[in-house]
Amino acid sequence: MNGHARRGLVLLAHGSRDPQWRRPVEAVQARLAELAPGLAVRCAYLELCEPSLAVAIGMLQADGVAQVSIVPVFLGVGRHVRDDLPRRVQALAAAHPGLALQLAPPVGEHPQLVAVLAEIALAAIS
Template identity: 60%
Template sequence: MQQARAAIILLAHGSRDPLWRQPIEAVAAHIRASQPLLAVRCAYMELCEPGLPAALAELAAQGAARISIVPLFLGAGRHVRDDLPRQVQALAQAHPHIDLRLQPPIGEDDRVMALMAEIAASTAIY
């Protein structure tokens, strides 16, 4: 298998309910199907594994040189505003050979907001 040079970590909150992970893993599967040369891992802030450090370590071991961390959060609560930037900074210091980029929460992307509005509006009963 070719070593991954660029990679994405889809970061979500986490839950004890194993069914909760299915949408997150479906997003990863969609990326893998559409971009097979791009390494993708799911990671979770708490309550389930793998955590962000483990996902990053796995990608680093596979040769990832650039990793984009995409928080799959609709809004920026305490985890996204406070915990995550500190954790990413510590991981960047522990892995100085990796270009590590923390992206804004996916819910802040105008395309996501527009799609959610479209889906919600399509349910209107007149």
């Protein structure tokens, strides 16, 4: 394994009782499997469906992952992302002392996503 700790990624979304709601998040997971076949990627949800963030992190650790980046797949930054999520990640880091957890900024704040969304919106009028 070339001396580097195995890395993993959690795509964290809000969650819904509607099973079709998960498709876009799972499509990102599938695309990541194509782009980075050796990367361990799990989807997780804050509420209303499984797996939870804690379960997804536990699965990655059981798979031998030592470093996990958590990517909030949220367009807007509300209370969940701003307040709840950092506290949850801090508690999970304490519960998994051998695991390095990093909380990435929400995807909705990324300039590339903003640009793609603007292009999609413009395409709707052509």
